[in-house]
Amino acid sequence: MFELTVAERHILGNPKMALFTVLSVALAVGVIVVLIGLTEGYKVNLIENTVENSPHVTVEPKEEEDYIYLYRTLTSIVDVYPEVLTASPRLIGRAAAKYKDNVEGVTFIGADPVQEDLLLRVREDIVWGDYYDLRFKRYAAVVGSDLADDLELKPGDDFRLTRQYVTIQVKAVGIIETGTGLDQTLVYLPLETAQDLLGEGDVVSEVGIRLSDIYAAPAIASDLNNKTRYNAESWQDKSRDILEQLDTQQIYSYIFYLLIFIISGFGIANTMIMIITRRTKEIGILMAMGADQAAIMKIFVLESLILGPPSVLLGGGLAYVAGKLIGNIEVPAEIYIANRMTVVLNLETFLFVSVFALLVNFLAGIYPAYKASRLDPVEAIATE
Amino acid sequence: MSKIIEIKKLRKVYGDGVELVALDDVDLTIEEGEVLSIVGPSGSGKSTLLNMIGLLDTPSNGEIWLKGQNISKASSKERARLRNKELGFIFQYHHLLPEFSAVENVMMPLLIAGVEKKEARHRAITLLEEVGLGDQLNNKPNQLSGGQNQRVAVARALAGHPSIVIGDEPTGNLDSKSSDMIYELLRKLNREMNQTFILVTHDMDMAEKTDRILRLVDGKIVCEMLRDGDKFVTRDLCKLDK
Ligand SMILES: Nc1ncnc2c1ncn2[C@@H]1O[C@H](COP(=O)(O)OP(=O)(O)O)[C@@H](O)[C@H]1O
Ligand SMILES: [Mg+2]
Secondary structure (H helix, E strand, O other), rough: HHHHHHHHHHHHHHHHHHHHHHOOOOOOOOOOHHHHHHHHHHHHHHHHHHHHHHOEEEEOOOOOOOEOOHHHHHHHHOOOOOOOEEEEEEEEEEEEEEOOEEEEEEEEEEEEHHHHHHHOHHHHHHHOHHHHHHHOOEEEEEEEHHHHHHHOOOOOOOOEEOOEEEEEEEEEEEEEOOOOOHHHHHEEEEEHHHHHHHHHOOOOOOEEEOOHHHHHHHHHHHHHHHHHEEEEEEEEHHHHHHHHHHHHHHHHHHHHHHHHHHHHHHHHHHHHHHHHOOHHHHHHHHHHOOOOHHHHHHHHHHHHHHHHHHHHHHHHHHHHHHHHHHOOOEEEEEOOOOOOOOOOOOOOHHHHHHHHHHHHHHHHHHHHHHHHHHHHHHHHHHHH | OOOEEEEEEEEEOOOOOOOOOEEEEEEEEEEEEOOEEEOOOOOOOOOHHHHHHOOOOOOOOOEEEOOEOHHHHHHHHHHHHHHHHHHHEEEEOOOOOOOOOHHHHHHHHHHOOOHHHHHHHHHHHHHHHHOOOOOOOOHHHHOHHHHHHHHHHHHHHHHHHEEEEEEEEOOOOOOOHHHHHHHHHHHHHHHHOOOOEEEEHHHHHHHHHEEEEEEEEEEEEEEEEEEOEEEEEEOOOOOOOO
């Protein structure tokens, strides 16, 4: 295989060109792997966020009804499933919060603190006070940190909540900071207090369920829909829209990745053409020595093939480093869904991108190699 | 002696608009083991003729027979095979591959032919020793002098035991001492191996050492001189002093 020997020598004889080709492919691979990793990371964060911060199954009122009346019965039906960790009846509504001259619109959640904490791990986000105080103090509230700031409300202050004709006064016994937009509107109340504010009696607006196995949610939701006339919805159903939207965006991303590869392919082809132009005379000499067209083609195709594996490996390395660096950057949770971007680097993505890159690399090398093999030996030798 | 090359009415025309006749119905027979020189003014078609014989170029008309095979219409693959098996080229500039050492350059035609690396290396070393470069085996072309490189090129041309060695002004770029050395080398190899040599040259002194001199003008052989002992016998009316 003299072709391999010549190809190797060409690469070693012109390390700059080789480096250029390697870098161009490596960059394409690196960028694409990181971009795919970011999208995957966003999905993972989104799911984690959904699973951590909202019920795994939400049971809502029957059709034509605004509230759940017999929620204790419903809870006992729900509790039968072995995967159910907790079922928390919750009353959610809107009200106005007033403190001194400040007024803000709020979303209140009335629930049993123990069950609500089991459902959403509320206490993990408490930055001041104790959510469990709501068990014993009927006119107490836990307030979102940004909402407290907007109201200029200090821990321990009393403030008023008004809904239509009902106004109640509650004491801020805790401040909660979830790191999401909820911090601007959220007020936790004891269930009875929320019911007072609503004035509809002993009702809730939903029962939130937490499961030991999040993937059991769709089955349990559909079972509940069959057994009762309530509307049960799994977290997968709730986030379906956004996940579908992500998938649609993914199509555009793939077109973008393809463009990156095409550009890198042209870069490689261009480099190969430059290499071949420089070596026209040598090609002629090899032909004079008896190298046929297939052999000349083989030499240059081999050159781009040899550079393939180091390119994709370097690309993988770049992606790994970039992924780690990006993962260390703090971003505001309001614009992303967590304080750190997650880059999911999995082997399959890398292999998939690499195979594609190798293919592009190979294809980009073929045309210049073909051109080289069709050179006229006399003219090639006469080239300076 | 048997005919190794027979050229019949060979014609080469360049250009599509204004036609330029580089070779004008040339007839020529070359015997095995002959050392032939071709002289003539620049642009007279010497290189063109040599490139045809060397299977680097194809005729516009006419035929070339090599060892009884009509090669004028051979496929590109077959021509490459014949270049490798039957022909050795020496150019005016050594045209060695710059990234390869002397021994690797000489090995190249053998590697192309599919000869084992070890065997090719052995043959290359023997040849380089024969051309007096046994101590420069691993030097690259840029580490050797012009004369040394041309000797490597000679060794390379001979590596595959070609039946015909063609040289287009093989000493055109060397001083007279190196030229003589190269010529003596070729002559010695010719005596030892009975190879056929076809040399284009400007150097009349060298031409006069060969067995036959052809003079080409405007794509035609205008004169042919044959060696007869120490003298040359002219076949047609012609002048050798260009
Ligand atoms: N590729 C080519 N295209 C057009 N004309 C050419 C080409 N090669 C050679 N010629 C012309 O053919 C003639 C013979 O050239 P050449 O064989 O190189 O002459 P010599 O080697 O005797 O100097 C010259 O007039 C030259 O200009
Ligand atoms: Mg010439």
